């Protein structure tokens with residue numbers, strides 16, 4: 001079995017309310033759990049950055065499925081890599097609303113990894129996006145401990 005991590009960015013449909021999106025994602029998280037998909041989805045400034053981890057075929061199928069969703073557009077594949085260990089193993093899909101309570105610590109994290117205080121994942125390199133999400137996950141773990 002090949003486990004991979006796939007990262008992509010996209011533009012949210014204009015007018016999409018975060019609350020509506022959370023409802024969609026409740027079902028998505030359930031589906032992901034059934035398919036042993038883990039990951040993180042960050043939403044901010046009208047953009048998404050999502051990491052999907054799991055068995056290669058399953059992740060590929062899910063990505064192509066999500067890319068057709070009319071609630072976002074301009075899906076940009078940032079990276080696909082085989083991994084020995086998952087970064088987001090405890091979350092079937094951890095959701096972070098970047099617009100909500102952007103703390104100094106979060107801003108510093110973004111500045112560190114992207115060189116900007118604006119959440120603009122489509123401008124990040126694959127390496128920046130990977131490390132940014134990994135550090136963000138570590139920060140979330142500390143907050144929920």
Ligand code: FAD
Pocket residue numbers: 010024027028029031032041048050061062063065066067069071072093
């Ligand atoms: P269904 O009626 O459940 O599916 C219809 C058909 O789509 C199925 O017969 C099957 O062929 C195909 N299909 C359904 N689910 C999958 C799947 N998981 N993999 C491959 N093919 C499938 N949804 C998730 O499940 N996980 C996510 O992590 C996720 N992230 C999202 C991120 C963003 C930014 C957005 C906008 C949407 C995301 N979604 C995710 C929602 C996803 O796009 C679909 O709305 C959701 O999977 C339900 O699919 P459906 O409405 O086609 O319903």
